[in-house]
Amino acid sequence: MPLIDPSVVDLSRAQFALTALYHFLFVPLTLGMTFLIAAMETVYVITGKEIYKEMTHFWAKLFGINFAIGVATGLTMEFEFGTNWSMYSHFVGDVFGTPLAIEGLMAFFMESTFIGLMFFGWNRLSRPAHLAVTYLTALGSNLSALWILIANGFMQNPQGAAFDPVTMRMQFNSFLNLVFSPDAQAKFVHTSIAGFVAGALFVMGVSSFYILRGVHKEFAARSFRMAALFGIVSSMAVVTLGDALGRLDYLVQPTKIAAIEGLWQDSNANSSAAASPWLLFALPNDATQSNVAEIGIPYVLTPLITHSESRVIPGLLTLEQQAGPRIDSGITAINALQQFGETHDPAALATFQQHEQDMGYGFLAQEFAPNQDLTQITPANHDAIIAQTEKATIPNVFVTFWAFRIMMYLGFYFVVLFAFAAYYSLRNELEKHPLVLKAALFSIPLPILACEFGWITAEAGRQPWSVYGWLPTFQAASSHPVGYMAFSLVGFALLYSCFIAAELYLMFKFGRLGPQHHEDHEPAGHAAPMFATGAADKSWQ
């Protein structure tokens, strides 16, 4: 009987995808709104104008709703690594657990502490001290993302660890390599700035609602202006950073980049590498390993991905073939490792070390070996198993291709929207262009959607690996009964749907209410602005 039930693996993946996608509905707003709120408070501290304090209060209230529910959805994911992915936790727990622990101890505690001071410290802290607290809250929320993405960076491009054949797991050899992994760095910057776009469009969209209705106009116009400028720089940065991340994937995850581009043949297969088209539209068919329809722009793909004019991008079919010898070598590695575990034979250890770099491919072949046992591979079934494993080394192309394209098209849409918004705001002509205001309002969910598709691109494109090149997803799951997994999946779906309903209800409720004028609770001795020359200006009211 097979050791690993594929249904359990699929259900574990579905459950993690569900919880991660739900959680990521909240994360981008948290990442982006904190810094935008900090910018608003900065203006308040510098100018002393009460309207900026009101803006800080109002947007912080909406941020608080999002933050509270977002935290609740994130907690379960850390436990899922232990419950549903115990093999993964055993294999890379020493490495993966470290950034997660640091995230809990440093970023999460920092964020939670300062968020309390941010909300309840207005009457207890001086203005500069409160501003510092707001910046520390923003920094804490982004540091939280940083440590998660360092952990994810290890899964995409394992660095800073080596496999120990005695303990049978990966162990740290360089913390600095883990933290400064190019993949982790690029992912963090791309994700964080994508959150800035989400935060900016949220503030801009809600402000548009007020302007269209003709209420809170002074408040909304200032919020819109700040969000539009915050958003235009962020959206341009996120596109540029995405391009750089693509080049990094080309260097370290060739199967992912080929799937993203729907590239079955090498980029120089039809003419020269330089002339190969970048596909605007295609329908990749994973079964036939070809694209059904293609619309592309010639001469764009190679410079876009390789940042050169002539480097060849290997196609998925080539990458499959290249995996063949590595699978054979990996099978030798796993058999030698098994022998070393049983006999501690130095010769077996030497054989393993010779093939260690291909160990992951041996694990991958286990799925297709009789009874998932590599020792049962015979000359009669060898070629069929290698062929099956070769096909399993590439991700689902249709999903990866379209997840990336939706994210990217949305990214360019945001640049255009923010450009118009910033232009009309700077000319004080927003009311003359209700189309831009309506577009901003109805685009509020789109950056969050783009972030979701970005996550799908990164994770679906990494398949079939949990840890790229080392541990297949198939080998990473726990062995639960199918019923348990189905029950918990439905439970999570219902619970998280309640969270979403609560978030939407509260956001709509407080968003419609708009800014409520607060009484001035400034403590004695802090009535004057920090840098402003005049008294606090309340003329906007």
Place this chain on the structure above:
Amino acid sequence: MGKFFKLAGLAVVIALAIALAVVAGDYGPWYFAWLVGTTMIVLIAAAGAVLFDTQEPNSNGKV
């Protein structure tokens, strides 16, 4: 004396910022880009608000 300590404090902050820039620039160029970029984004947004206030007297209530 107070001014001296203020200047000394600022000098320490500048030295730390330069050290951070050198280390981050060498080992974590993306992290460095995030630090600089985020600061720039926040400052541009803040500058937009200040500009709004200077435009306001001439805007006749237009937004």
